[in-house]
Amino acid sequence: MTATATQQPASDLFTISLGNWKLAILSGLVVSVVAGAVLPASASFWIVGAMAAMIAAAFAFNAYRRKYYGGLLVAPAIAVLFVMNIFPLLWSLGLSFFAYQSNQQSIRFVGLNNYIKALTNDIAAADNWDALINTAMFVVFTVSAQMIVGFLLALLFAKQFPLRKYLLILVLTPMMLSVVASGVFFTYYFDPTFGILSYVMGNITGEQFILMDNKVGAVAGIVFADAWMWSPFVMLLVLAGLVSVPKFLYEAAAIDRVSGWRRFWTITFPYIRGLLMLALLFRTIEAFKLADLVILLTKGGNDTMTISYHLIRIANEQNKTSEGAAISYVMLFMVIVLTNLYLYLANRRSQGT
Amino acid sequence: MSAAPSIFEKLGFRKASGVGEAGWGHTLLVAIVAFIYFLPVLMIIFTALKPATEALSVPPTLSPTSLFGLIPEQFVFSPTLENFTSVFSRSMTVGGAPEDTGFDHFFFNSIVIASVSVLLALIIGTLAAYGFSRYPLKGNDTYLFIILTTRMLPAIVVIIPVILMFRVVGLSGSYIGIILLYTAFNLAFTIWMMKSFFDELSTDVEDAARIDGSSEVKVFLKICLPQVIAGLAATFVFGLILTWNEFLFALLLTGVDTRTVPVAMNQAVSSGGRGTDWTLLAAIETLFLIPVFLVTFFLQNHLLRGVTFGTVKR
Numbered sequence: 001m002t003a004t005a006t007q008q009p010a011s012d013l014f015t016i017s018l019g020n021w022k023l024a025i026l027s028g029l030v031v032s033v034v035a036g037a038v039l040p041a042s043a044s045f046w047i048v049g050a051m052a053a054m055i056a057a058a059f060a061f062n063a064y065r066r067k068y069y070g071g072l073l074v075a076p077a078i079a080v081l082f083v084m085n086i087f088p089l090l091w092s093l094g095l096s097f098f099a100y101q102s103n104q105q106s107i108r109f110v111g112l113n114n115y116i117k118a119l120t121n122d123i124a125a126a127d128n129w130d131a132l133i134n135t136a137m138f139v140v141f142t143v144s145a146q147m148i149v150g151f152l153l154a155l156l157f158a159k160q161f162p163l164r165k166y167l168l169i170l171v172l173t174p175m176m177l178s179v180v181a182s183g184v185f186f187t188y189y190f191d192p193t194f195g196i197l198s199y200v201m202g203n204i205t206g207e208q209f210i211l212m213d214n215k216v217g218a219v220a221g222i223v224f225a226d227a228w229m230w231s232p233f234v235m236l237l238v239l240a241g242l243v244s245v246p247k248f249l250y251e252a253a254a255i256d257r258v259s260g261w262r263r264f265w266t267i268t269f270p271y272i273r274g275l276l277m278l279a280l281l282f283r284t285i286e287a288f289k290l291a292d293l294v295i296l297l298t299k300g301g302n303d304t305m306t307i308s309y310h311l312i313r314i315a316n317e318q319n320k321t322s323e324g325a326a327i328s329y330v331m332l333f334m335v336i337v338l339t340n341l342y343l344y345l346a347n348r349r350s351q352g353t
Numbered sequence: 354m355s356a357a358p359s360i361f362e363k364l365g366f367r368k369a370s371g372v373g374e375a376g377w378g379h380t381l382l383v384a385i386v387a388f389i390y391f392l393p394v395l396m397i398i399f400t401a402l403k404p405a406t407e408a409l410s411v412p413p414t415l416s417p418t419s420l421f422g423l424i425p426e427q428f429v430f431s432p433t434l435e436n437f438t439s440v441f442s443r444s445m446t447v448g449g450a451p452e453d454t455g456f457d458h459f460f461f462n463s464i465v466i467a468s469v470s471v472l473l474a475l476i477i478g479t480l481a482a483y484g485f486s487r488y489p490l491k492g493n494d495t496y497l498f499i500i501l502t503t504r505m506l507p508a509i510v511v512i513i514p515v516i517l518m519f520r521v522v523g524l525s526g527s528y529i530g531i532i533l534l535y536t537a538f539n540l541a542f543t544i545w546m547m548k549s550f551f552d553e554l555s556t557d558v559e560d561a562a563r564i565d566g567s568s569e570v571k572v573f574l575k576i577c578l579p580q581v582i583a584g585l586a587a588t589f590v591f592g593l594i595l596t597w598n599e600f601l602f603a604l605l606l607t608g609v610d611t612r613t614v615p616v617a618m619n620q621a622v623s624s625g626g627r628g629t630d631w632t633l634l635a636a637i638e639t640l641f642l643i644p645v646f647l648v649t650f651f652l653q654n655h656l657l658r659g660v661t662f663g664t665v666k667r
Contacts, residue, residue, distance in 0.1 A: 045522045073484025076477045077540055084537030085503040088514035161379045169650050170391040176645045178598040178615045181638035194409045274549050289507045308507040315509050328510040335505045
């Protein structure tokens with residue numbers, strides 16, 4: 001390795017060395033094109049992959065020699081994300097400009113028609129907007145419930161006390177349940193005849209209690225189940241911040257007789273801000289995708305359709321792949337605007353203090 | 354609970370210190386809260402112990418023991434382990450002989466797929482997070498944001514191109530395909546989480562080590578990594594939980610040999626048109642809960658004690 005790594009001019013195209021990325025690209029391209037032309041798709045994929053790996057190795061070696069560590073460290077992650085996420089996303093972005101159904105062979109370029117239909121068509125657009133408004137409502141309710149409950153739970157666990165370890169794992173368990181099981185079991189708990197909730201409420205009020213028979217109850221049931229499952233996530237992140245606050249700061253504050261409220265804002269909050277923001281960001285993104293609990297609990301009835309479930313219906317059940325892609329890019333645009341706004345606010349705050 | 358002077362003290366703000374020792378009184382308070390929070394899970398576990406005929410009894414039976422007469426007789430059922438054995442072997446038709454359900458294999462699949470992909474994501478993602486944090490690239494924030502956007506779209510949008518791609522390449526129904534997909538699925542969260550931990554570290558120690566002649570690799574392995582063990586533990590737990598329970602990708606991209614438990618659970622419970630088999634579902638879920646529960650429990654020490662973001666704060 002050291003023998004080939006001596007300072008050769010990189011322009012030396014035909015020098016065989018580990019860092020010669022130009023030769024790697026050239027040979028890689030030639031071999032890939034030949035393989036693509038001669039071999040079947042499944043075999044040539046692996047050859048192209050191996051060539052890509054070779055080029056990547058040449059780049060990596062070159063980067064290492066030049067002490068370009070940033071690119072070197074980030075590259076594997078970018079590569080995996082590109083193949084498994086960004087490339088499929090670009091593919092579906094492309095599909096959104098075509099009329100394509102996954103159960104049919106025909107494909108036809110239609111330009112922006114899918115987008116126009118998603119935003120302005122009398123029937124389709126109205127459904128989309130309803131689902132979007134419902135989603136926004138779920139985002140606000142579930143995320144705020146999770147933040148509040150998670151925060152309060154974290155405050156409870158921020159101290160050392162006997163059996164803390166065993167009690168904490170109990171609170172973390174809801175997060176570990178599979179959504180299929182927890183969703184199905186919430187229908188069981190909420191069930192009008194067999195459910196525990198209806199049994200208790202029935203005994204109190206004396207009449208049959210059906211939680212899911214109106215919108216308020218259905219939304220409350222879904223929000224409750226979602227918040228119950230994911231508050232521990234917020235709790236764990238907030239807790240990580242809370243226990244990292246150095247104790248001497250509180251002792252100094254106690255000597256200076258700082259009020260509890262100010263102590264929280266000036267000492268505790270700066271330590272949890274970063275993780276609180278991370279929790280808020282990821283929960284908001286996940287809440288925008290809320291679908292499985294809705295499918296299991298209400299099947300979108302009682303006006304609880306969310307945009308993500310609506311998409312599953314369009315793209316998977318009605319096989320309107322390209323229409324679904326168009327709607328989801330409109331949705332992605334909204335989430336990006338929202339996240340950028342939020343990251344901007346978060347950055348401004350952290351620089352302001 | 355009884356001697357609680359102010360609401361703030363109850364919530365964890367103590368007069369002298371924030372992270373201090375609290376006594377058994379606090380344990381009692383937390384125990385009540387934790388028990389209420391855990392109750393729905395406990396009901397699932399108890400349902401797994403019920404005889405199948407009692408699953409839908411009215412009033413609902415609640416407890417396997419009467420707790421020395423505390424719980425009225427009508428709410429008590431007699432526990433059985435029948436459901437757990439029928440997870441692995443039960444008769445598929447009425448009156449038929451017990452058949453192997455293959456659930457041991459599905460559990461094996463879940464364990465292999467989840468652990469390999471989460472570990473891969475943790476390794477690749479931690480390296481990338483370190484890179485983003487210490488050697489910012491041109492347009493660093495843009496890269497980070499693009500990585501975040503991969504998590505913003507509903508899975509259904511990504512999945513159709515992925516299915517087509519896998520079919521062309523011959524990866525559908527294979528371990529490699531689903532593991533790579535889950536690795537990518539976990540990367541965004543891993544990178545953002547680990548970057549926030551690396552950002553919190555003070556660079557003074559690293560710079561000192563560099564001046565003393567440590568290589569970059571050594572700085573990363575010996576100085577930075579030990580300080581973020583808490584972050585690694587937390588990221589691993591979150592990633593494991595998400596991957597372990599992932600349903601949609603697994604449903605559409607695993608074959609008979611690579612099927613994971615959530616998919617098999619959904620099929621076992623809803624097949625045969627007899628409606629939901631509550632006790633069987635509860636038994637599968639209870640068994641399925643055990644591995645993640647244990648992993649989280651053993652990593653918990655790192656989650657809590659170690660979460661000081663390292664020795665030195667900026």
